[in-house]
Amino acid sequence: MKIRExxxxxxxxxxxxxxxxxxxxxxxxxxxxHLSNLSVENRMKSWLWTFENLNVHEKIFVAEDRAGKIVGFSSGGRSRNDEFKHDGELYAIYLLKDYQRLGLGKMLFNSVVESLKDNGYSSMMLWVLKDNPSLEFYKAQGGQIIGQKGITIGGNNLVELAIGWDRK
Structure with a gap:
């Protein structure tokens, strides 16, 4: 298993x-x-746009299994949230279900943390759905709940939590 940019x-x-x-x-x-209407084609268009429009210090990392198959990814950069003091943000981190709880999530998380540190950021935050089982992962990495907001996805009214790390 390896992590690379x-x-x-x-x-x-x-x-x-x-x-x-x-x-x-x-x-x-x-x-x-909503979930059944998600398409790889639409998501790929979004990712192509993201790669073509990366801002300074924004990085995307992938996790590969031993055969070189991409099984997860993370991305981060400058915080997009003015309401918090945190200057860096973990934008996304996802792993295929079969590859969770093997340490890859922590490796993807740390790749973003190290990239932010290398670029002079001193703190980090992220948004996570309150009901997302990964919330416990973020808490285990030392994250603290620093805020919340309502969000609607696919007709569902949900709560999203802001998680923050000082001096990561």
């Missing part, structure tokens, strides 16, 4: 992981009709 050629494989992990992670949280 992602390239635009990885967009389709990242999109596959993104869609598959949404369908398993959010199965009982977001409506089935």
């Amino acid at each position: 992602a390239h635009i050629e990885d967009a389709e494989k990242i999109a596959i992981v993104h869609v598959d992990s949404w369908k398993t992670t959010y199965k009982d949280i977001i409506s089935e009709s």
Whole structure:
């Protein structure tokens, strides 16, 4: 298993992981009709746009299994949230279900943390759905709840929590 910086050629494989992990992670949280309408094609277009429009210090990492298959990804950069003091943000982190609880999530998380540190950021935050089982993972990494907001996804009214780390 290894973590590496992602390239635009990885967009389709990242999109596959993104869609598959949404369908398993959010199965009982977001409506089935919304999840069943997610498409790799649309997600790939979004990832291609992201790669072509990366801002300074934004990085995308992928986790590969021993055969070189992309099984997870993470991304982060400058915080997009003015309401918090944290200057860095973990934008996304997803792993295929079969590859969870093997240490890859922590490796993907730390890749973003180290990238932020290397670029002079001193703290980090992220948004996570309150009902997301990964919330416990973020708490185990030392994250503290620093805020919350309502969000609507697929007709579901949900609560999203802001998790923060000082001096990561």
